[in-house]
Ligand code: SF4
């Protein structure tokens with residue numbers, strides 16, 4: 122009989138879970154889910170070698186293991202630290218972690234422009250979410266920010282280096298799922314930047330996946346730029362027979378018009394896997410199939426209720442239960458008064474009021 126695999130017990134924010142040896146703290150926390158899971162701006166489970174760059178996933182290890190329960194002196198990157206049996210980890214229950222994370226967000230925003238109102242990533246930007254959750258309202262940075270010219274990375278992708286947080290995810294995509302990487306991180310330190318060698322275009326069939334993995338608006342889809350705000354569009358799951366990729370996508374529609382095609386994302390914002398294989402999509406599906414007739418529609422995409430994308434049209438949401446008729450024996454509640462009849466505010470002659478003269482008088486609405 123095969124020997125049963127020994128699992129490690131790890132406690133994260135007072136919740137204990139059994140995980141396989143070799144699991145990182147971040148992935149153990151993802152198995153628990155919810156707030157216990159640290160944010161991750163550079164780690165991407167489908168990209169080998171990712172993680173360890175951004176420090177947003179820092180956690181406190183309050184006890185190293187059952188055998189050696191001493192705490193770790195420094196906060197550790199949960200995406201790069203594997204669990205030990207009996208380890209005790211603190212994420213949102215640690216003041217040190219929350220303080221450090223606020224500091225990390227402040228660093229990430231040092232050079233990142235606050236151009237969310239015109240950025241195509243707004244509404245699905247991980248840095249935007251992180252800033253709302255952990256950021257501070259001001260910055261202490263007094264120096265000139267780094268600025269760059271926008272750069273075309275091939276015919277379909279535009280790079281806004283000013284928004285890049287140097288997470289390296291796009292370079293891993295190019296390394297691991299396209300056959301020739303022609304872009305990378307040039308220079309180091311505060312000179313580091315994503316660029317292509319001699320502005321060589323990336324025309325590989327899977328290069329569009331760089332857009333999907335970019336956690337911010339640094340790499341955007343040129344066929345969608347400035348077309349719409351993401352929360353005004355309707356995400357719909359669809360598929361087609363594609364010889365190059367899995368063909369499973371999300372269509373972002375406005376009416377019947379397909380404005381954008383992306384890979385389908387899971388709850389961590391990563392591309393979904395099918396039969397344990399990441400569902401990367403090819404450029405033909407992403408950029409050339411922009412007609413509903415190109416696709417077999419499966420139905421509305423499930424979007425988290427907390428996402429701004431679900432605010433406009435409540436796709437996949439359950440309507441809140443209406444309790445009033447229930448307690449009123451099935452009758453719908455009646456309005457008890459009409460505010461226009463009760464309030465006199467609309468019948469005041471504002472020209473008689475002190476302040477700048479105006480001839481406009483608001484009449485009470487005739488009933
Ligand atoms: S362009 Fe985007 S994916 Fe690439 S390193 Fe910058 S932030 Fe990361």
Ligand code: FES
Nearest residue numbers: 173175176178200
């Ligand atoms: S997600 Fe762990 S360091 Fe970036």
